[in-house]
Amino acid sequence: MDVIEMTQAKVCFIGAGNMTRSIISGLVKHGYPSALIHATNPSQGKLDALQQDFSIEVSNDNAAAAQAADVIVLSVKPQLMEAVCNALSHLNLADKLIITIAAGIPAARYQEYFKQPITLIRTMPNTPTQIGYGMTGIYAEDNISAEHKAICETLMQSGGNVVWVDSEEGLNQVIALSGSSPAYFFLFIESMIASGVKMGMPEDKARLLAEQAALGAAQMVIQNQQLSLEQLRTNVMSKGGTTAKAVETFQQGDLGGLVDKAMNNCVARAQEMAKMF
Ligand SMILES: NC(=O)C1=CN([C@@H]2O[C@H](COP(=O)(O)OP(=O)(O)OC[C@H]3O[C@@H](n4cnc5c(N)ncnc54)[C@H](O)[C@@H]3O)[C@@H](O)[C@H]2O)C=CC1
């Protein structure tokens, strides 16, 4: 369903960084009215760029923007969240839906930060939201209404796909699987390009070859749900051929173990952050 049919809420983003830009881009592309979107930031540069690109309202006054909004999206770094929320705690937030995209901070903390009961939904998006290929995990506590859940889902869906999880630990797993994981793939492609260049391939061609292979592989996975990943992989591997040699090298280096370790460290960091806040 189109975003406009679902909601006409005034949405205010507190913090106009990478993720806010990604989400706003998705919203505007889906026809969400620019006039209903507001972003705040202390520095003017990012605000000017957002205003120019998306014709949204911008300011550096968090309180005025939050006061005027129906939905407040908290998009600052976790370390700044407490101070940013404290500075809004004099407002009456009873009728607002507050959505946070911050990693690590447990839902219960926000009530303390705002010093009043609030309606809060935790989400974990990722940067591909900017181009409509985002993935967002959403967690809401039992007291959140179906209407508020629908508004949040609609907003986040404008940038791609969403999954609901039923615990905050589930959200930590979302961080490892999709919130942080675009960076894993970027690193992999970056490493492939570097290797291609070392072999003598011009960088632009190495990038084109690697990125198109990544795109094709992702689409193969998506469009062949009936096939296992192992099957897709073995379809590329001729017996005694080149792919088998490369895959064998990854397996000897325990790629699976390394990925497992990286993802567990990602979750562990989210758990560690939850104790810090
Ligand atoms: N970058 C990513 O891939 C993802 C980030 N997140 C979460 O999103 C949040 C934001 O991350 P990014 O967008 O990457 O960070 P960012 O640093 O690009 O953006 C944060 C913005 O907040 C602004 N800011 C600082 N103090 C402020 C204040 N008092 N009032 C208003 N704005 C203020 C900063 O100037 C900056 O533009 C973090 O909590 C992070 O955990 C979640 C999922 C993915």
Ligand SMILES: O=C(O)[C@@H]1CCC=N1
């Ligand atoms: O690295 C981080 O902490 C944030 C959360 C997921 C992606 N970026």
